Amino acid sequence: MREYTGRGPTKSRTYIDENLITVVLQDTLTMGERSLVRDGEADLVLTSRRAFQRTMSSQLIAAVEEHSGRKVLAFLSDNHLDPDVAVECFVLVPRADREADSDESDATQA
Numbered sequence: 001m002r003e004y005t006g007r008g009p010t011k012s013r014t015y016i017d018e019n020l021i022t023v024v025l026q027d028t029l030t031m032g033e034r035s036l037v038r039d040g041e042a043d044l045v046l047t048s049r050r051a052f053q054r055t056m057s058s059q060l061i062a063a064v065e066e067h068s069g070r071k072v073l074a075f076l077s078d079n080h081l082d083p084d085v086a087v088e089c090f091v092l093v094p095r096a097d098r099e100a101d102s103d104e105s106d107a108t109q110a
Contacts, residue, residue: 006030008028010026012024012025020091021089022088024085028086029045029084042081045079049079049086050077053088057075072090073092074090
């Protein structure tokens with residue numbers, strides 16, 4: 001994030017579930033973006049952030065795939081200005097063996 005916006009978050013936390021990785025970032029806005037928000041330009045800041053997210057998406061997906069060993073099915077990203085929180089969500093392609101186990105379990109329970 002620092003590479004694209006000039007500043008990274010001061011706090012972040014990653015949550016990993018079976019087919020979902022979610023990263024919650026706090027305190028992400030640059031001083032310039034904070035000034036724009038104070039001057040009523042919140043929409044401009046959000047539009048700019050969405051452009052950064054589209055630009056960064058291929059690198060973010062590649063990093064998640066590399067570190068998780070899983071393919072990303074979908075990437076979703078959004079920002080909230082007050083409080084300053086961003087969320088990056090990576091929906092992973094389900095593992096075939098887990099689907100087979102789940103199907104067998106469903107059939108057994110039925």
